Amino acid sequence: MRKRSFLLGGALALGGLGLWGRSSSIDLSDLAIRPKLTLPPLLDTMQSKSFALTAMAGSTAFVPGGATPTAGFNQAYLGPVVRLSQGDVRATVSNTLEMDVSTHWHGMLFPGETDGGPHQLVASGGKWQPDLNVDQPPCTGWFHTHVHGGTATGVYSGLAGGLIVSDGRDDDRGLPSTYGVDDLYLVLQDKQFSADGQMVYGTDMMSRMHGFAGDTIVVNGQVGSVAEVPKGIVRLRLLNGCNARIFRLAMSDGKPLNLIATDGGYLSQPMATDRLRLAPGERAEVLVDFGDGRHVALVSQKDLNRGPGAMVSQFHDIGASIIGGDFEVLAFAPSDDTGRIRSLEVGLDGSVPHLNDEHVAETRQFSLDMAEMGGGPMAINGRPFDHSRIDFETVLGSVERWTITASEMAHPFHVHGVSFQVESENGDAPRLENTGWKDTVLVDGEVTLLMKFTKPASQETPFMYHCHILEHEDAGMMGQFVVG
Ligand code: C2O
Ligand code: CU
Ligand code: CU
Numbered sequence: 001m002r003k004r005s006f007l008l009g010g011a012l013a014l015g016g017l018g019l020w021g022r023s024s025s026i027d028l029s030d031l032a033i034r035p036k037l038t039l040p041p042l043l044d045t046m047q048s049k050s051f052a053l054t055a056m057a058g059s060t061a062f063v064p065g066g067a068t069p070t071a072g073f074n075q076a077y078l079g080p081v082v083r084l085s086q087g088d089v090r091a092t093v094s095n096t097l098e099m100d101v102s103t104h105w106h107g108m109l110f111p112g113e114t115d116g117g118p119h120q121l122v123a124s125g126g127k128w129q130p131d132l133n134v135d136q137p138p139c140t141g142w143f144h145t146h147v148h149g150g151t152a153t154g155v156y157s158g159l160a161g162g163l164i165v166s167d168g169r170d171d172d173r174g175l176p177s178t179y180g181v182d183d184l185y186l187v188l189q190d191k192q193f194s195a196d197g198q199m200v201y202g203t204d205m206m207s208r209m210h211g212f213a214g215d216t217i218v219v220n221g222q223v224g225s226v227a228e229v230p231k232g233i234v235r236l237r238l239l240n241g242c243n244a245r246i247f248r249l250a251m252s253d254g255k256p257l258n259l260i261a262t263d264g265g266y267l268s269q270p271m272a273t274d275r276l277r278l279a280p281g282e283r284a285e286v287l288v289d290f291g292d293g294r295h296v297a298l299v300s301q302k303d304l305n306r307g308p309g310a311m312v313s314q315f316h317d318i319g320a321s322i323i324g325g326d327f328e329v330l331a332f333a334p335s336d337d338t339g340r341i342r343s344l345e346v347g348l349d350g351s352v353p354h355l356n357d358e359h360v361a362e363t364r365q366f367s368l369d370m371a372e373m374g375g376g377p378m379a380i381n382g383r384p385f386d387h388s389r390i391d392f393e394t395v396l397g398s399v400e401r402w403t404i405t406a407s408e409m410a411h412p413f414h415v416h417g418v419s420f421q422v423e424s425e426n427g428d429a430p431r432l433e434n435t436g437w438k439d440t441v442l443v444d445g446e447v448t449l450l451m452k453f454t455k456p457a458s459q460e461t462p463f464m465y466h467c468h469i470l471e472h473e474d475a476g477m478m479g480q481f482v483v484g
Contacts, residue, residue, distance in 0.1 A: 039180045052092040052093075055071065055097050057097055066198065068193070070158045071158045073103075073159065078187060090132070094122070095122040104146035107141030110130075110132055112462055113460075114132055114133075136264070137264070138165050140185070141164075142160060143161050144241075152474050156201055174346040176235040188240055190242050191214035192214035193216060225330070226331040226332065227333070228333055229290050231334040232340065233342060240279060244306075246303045246412075247279075247300040249277075252296055252299045255296070257274070259272075266349065268352045275301075276433060279440065282441075291342065295334075296331075297328045298328075305410050356450060367382075368406040380477055390481065393482040400451055406445065411467040411468075411472065413440065417463040418463070425447050463482075464478055
């Protein structure tokens with residue numbers, strides 16, 4: 001019998017005590033009979049310079065027992081991965097659902113008027129055709145619906161997809177880049193299912209306060225699948241597409257994850273780590289060496305950012321090593337084919353952030369507020385989101401320093417229309433995950449960010465900044481600003 005889900009809570013606490021080693025709950029003996037992982041279809045715009053997305057209703061059988069209603073773009077659940085190159089591309093977004101949707105291009109540096117946020121709704125039966133100008137380095141992004149008050153349920157139902165910005169030069173860098181072969185886009189999510197396979201979404205107190213977390217891991221819309229990979233170097237583009245769960249990823253055999261890119265693009269060189277934190281909305285590209293040909297799994301520790309113990313989030317590293325047993329996120333079965341890339345000697349030409357050389361025109365403070373843990377509104381600096389209120393204005397081309405603070409629990413803070421640098425975290429140099437260009441950063445205490453505004457956003461279509469725990473965003477932990 002294959003394990004399809006893991007249990008949260010008490011049972012897990014035992015696994016991490018070292019009695020059975022750190023991967024005690026990982027069983028890879030049945031990979032031969034598991035379903036094969038599929039990737040989202042690739043919509044390549046390199047030649048066509050256009051792409052079309054249609055939001056539609058569907059039905060998906062995630063687990064045995066029955067199919068459940070879902071939504072997606074161009075398919076029943078989730079959407080394609082759209083590959084973009086620098087320059088102009090025309091998007092057509094159509095909506096066949098009975099509710100409003102939007103397509104926010106998360107991670108793309110587009111002006112406010114094409115950003116796809118809560119001011120650019122595509123009504124039921126409607127269409128939106130923005131002309132997009134891709135003007136940024138290669139990176140992994142994503143798109144998702146962003147209707148205020150409906151983002152959490154919309155994304156949970158499947159209204160999200162992938163983006164890849166490519167400059168066509170990955171061969172020169174020595175990087176794996178064959179989509180679906182040695183370059184895998186992985187949407188990591190969690191869900192809850194009833195006995196008859198229906199997708200369950202909780203609106204209980206716990207889910208509203210900490211964000212909803214399911215007990216079953218879903219990768220690219222599949223449960224318990226196995227990824228077939230060449231026996232060589234494989235690039236994983238990891239997207240945390242969960243509403244609220246924070247992953248702390250590792251390989252079950254302890255082999256390193258070689259981080260090559262964060263949200264906004266390449267690092268200056270690969271950085272090996274045995275544990276990678278990935279919060280909702282964040283992306284990371286890692287190289288993994290499957291050259292030993294052995295079955296292995298990407299695993300994660302339990303999310304400690306929840307429950308009455310959420311206050312320990314400030315001591316994540318200590319807490320995790322004591323409490324966290326690993327659970328499986330995705331299994332890998334290397335084939336006999338040695339693949340195209342066999343060396344980790346790659347030439348990344350990403351630039352390390354250097355905004356501290358520039359004049360800082362403005363400093364701002366943002367505190368992510370949860371009112372009382374009793375159900376007051378979520379807010380930033382005490383003010384819940386107001387669709388008709390512009391919170392501040394910035395100057396196009398200027399550099400600002402933002403200090404973000406979070407108490408009670410950790411929050412992934414996201415800013416539209418800008419790529420930022422993490423200057424410090426709780427007074428220290430940023431952790432590895434935050435050393436490159438970012439648009440989403442987990443605030444577990446206090447972070448200081450430096451950012452330069454290179455794209456305009458008007459009063460009519462301002463940029464958002466918000467917590468990417470989608471329940472918090474929907475409940476008002478969001479603001480909006482103008483760049484002019
Ligand atoms: Cu990924 Cu404003 O969102
Ligand atoms: Cu965004
Ligand atoms: Cu939050």
